[in-house]
Amino acid sequence: xxxxxxxxxxxxxxxxxxxxxxxxxxxxxxxxxxxxxxxxxxxxxxxxxxxxxxxxxxxxxxxxxxxxxxxxxxxxxxxxxxxxxxxxxxxxxxxxxxxxxxxxxxxxxxxxxxxxxxxxxxxxxxxxxxxxxxxxxx
Amino acid sequence: xxxxxxxxxxxxxxxxxxxxxxxxxxxxxxxxxxxxxxxxxxxxxxxxxxxxxxxxxxxxxxxxxxxxxxxxxxxxxxxxxxxxxxxxxxxxxxxxxxxxxxxxxxxxxxxxxxxxxxxxxxxxxxxxxxxxxxxxxx
DNA sequence: GGATAAACCTACTTAACAGGTTGGTTGAAT
DNA sequence: ATTCAACCAACCTGTTAAGTAGGTTTATCC
Numbered sequence: 001x002x003x004x005x006x007x008x009x010x011x012x013x014x015x016x017x018x019x020x021x022x023x024x025x026x027x028x029x030x031x032x033x034x035x036x037x038x039x040x041x042x043x044x045x046x047x048x049x050x051x052x053x054x055x056x057x058x059x060x061x062x063x064x065x066x067x068x069x070x071x072x073x074x075x076x077x078x079x080x081x082x083x084x085x086x087x088x089x090x091x092x093x094x095x096x097x098x099x100x101x102x103x104x105x106x107x108x109x110x111x112x113x114x115x116x117x118x119x120x121x122x123x124x125x126x127x128x129x130x131x132x133x134x135x136x137x138x
Numbered sequence: 139x140x141x142x143x144x145x146x147x148x149x150x151x152x153x154x155x156x157x158x159x160x161x162x163x164x165x166x167x168x169x170x171x172x173x174x175x176x177x178x179x180x181x182x183x184x185x186x187x188x189x190x191x192x193x194x195x196x197x198x199x200x201x202x203x204x205x206x207x208x209x210x211x212x213x214x215x216x217x218x219x220x221x222x223x224x225x226x227x228x229x230x231x232x233x234x235x236x237x238x239x240x241x242x243x244x245x246x247x248x249x250x251x252x253x254x255x256x257x258x259x260x261x262x263x264x265x266x267x268x269x270x271x272x273x274x275x276x
Numbered sequence: 277g278g279a280t281a282a283a284c285c286t287a288c289t290t291a292a293c294a295g296g297t298t299g300g301t302t303g304a305a306t
Numbered sequence: 307a308t309t310c311a312a313c314c315a316a317c318c319t320g321t322t323a324a325g326t327a328g329g330t331t332t333a334t335c336c
Contacts, residue, residue: 001139002226002249003294010245026311040296046313058312059304075248088140106152107145109273110213110263117255125248135247141323164282178325184284196283197333277336284331294321302313 002079008036009044009082010075010130013053017070017131024056024063044082051081070131076122086122088114140217146174147182147220148213148268151191155208155269162194162201182220189219208269214260224260226252 015030027045031038045064048054055067066073080086089111091099102108129135153168165183169176183202186192193205204211218224227249229237240246267273 004296005294007227007245010248014244024311028311037296039298042312042314043296049312056312057304058302058310060308060310061305062303062311064312089145106268106271107148109271110148110268111140113273114256114259117259118252121252121255130244130248133244133247135251142325143323162282166282175325177327180283180285181325187283194283195333196281196331198281199334200282200332202283279334279336281334282332285329287327287329289326290324292321292323295319297318298316300314300316303311305310306308 003083005044006079006083008034008041009048009078010127011036012041012045012048012064013066013070013073013078013127014130016054016064016066017127019065022065024061024065026063030064047081048078051077053078053081066127070128071126073127074123075125075127075130076119078127079122086115086118088118141221143182144217144221146172146179147186147216148265149174150179150183150186150202151204151208151211151216151265152268154192154202154204155265157203160203162199162203164201168202185219186216189215191216191219204265207266209264209266211265212261213263213265213268214257216265217260224253224256226256 011034012030015034016025019025027041028038030036031041034041045054045056049056049064052067053073054064056062056064076086085093087093087096089108090096091102091108092111092115099105099108125135149172150168153172154163157163165179166176168174169179172179183192183194187194187202190205191211192202194200194202214224223231225231225234228234229240229246230249230253237243237246263273
């Protein structure tokens with residue numbers, strides 16, 4: 001399951017991608033359009049700033065904007081910034097201690113395959129793709 | 139993330155698939171081999187029985203065995219039985235109320251695609267595949 | 277028929293996390 | 307000086323994960 005944090009993050013990015021390039025957009029506007037608590041978005045936005053995905057400036061006339069062109073921001077990076085790792089099992093997470101059972105673990109290859117699929121899918125879709133509705137349902 | 143419940147469930151099934159066909163194996167043995175609390179496995183096993191994946195008989199000489207041949211049990215069914223839905227977002231879960239924003243939701247197609255990938259991968263791998271180590275790392 | 281082995285069942289616990297909310301502080305424009 | 311808006315820290319509330327405890331039923335074996 002993708003938590004609301006990750007989903008909200010994607011929605012914020014897509015929303016900003018739909019605004020005029022280069023403009024700083026106050027979070028209040030995004031929150032209103034997306035019907036999400038502004039306060040909660042604040043926390044999420046900060047994480048996105050820390051991850052280098054968003055830029056924020058303070059004060060009157062401030063707000064957020066994409067730190068890179070929308071087609072250079074992939075969904076994978078956004079989800080990872082918001083949710084932490086997307087590894088399906090702890091032993092595949094970045095910096096996890098190697099599992100002792102790894103050699104004899106018959107299920108590990110499956111999780112590895114799954115993780116690879118996740119990276120492949122979310123890594124190949126950009127915020128620009130979403131904003132344009134370029135993803136078709138299957 | 140796949141929770142331990144789901145992962146343990148898969149491991150139990152793979153373990154049982156490695157035992158003599160038709161034998162009922164007491165959970166204590168599985169728990170010992172897999173190094174998982176027997177009590178916790180009890181709960182999980184019950185869910186798998188309810189889902190028609192395992193058969194259990196009580197009393198001395200009892201235990202569990204696969205309700206179907208290992209190559210007819212796919213990982214998807216096991217995970218779903220143990221974890222509930224595998225839908226990445228609530229609005230795609232079985233029996234979820236339709237989301238009002240569905241039409242204008244630019245991210246929905248992405249979650250649908252992801253869900254389809256999950257079903258495809260886990261649906262195409264059987265317990266027999268895992269038991270034989272037929273999955274290769276990528 | 278009694279001991280034993282096993283699944284079954286209910287309830288509880290404990291810690292972590294999701295999903296926020298409150299209440300401020302700092303910084304920039306006007 | 308005022309206003310807007312990002313930043314920051316702490317808190318809260320409910321749910322879930324991950325188990326534990328302890329008992330009840332059912333079958334086998336002696």
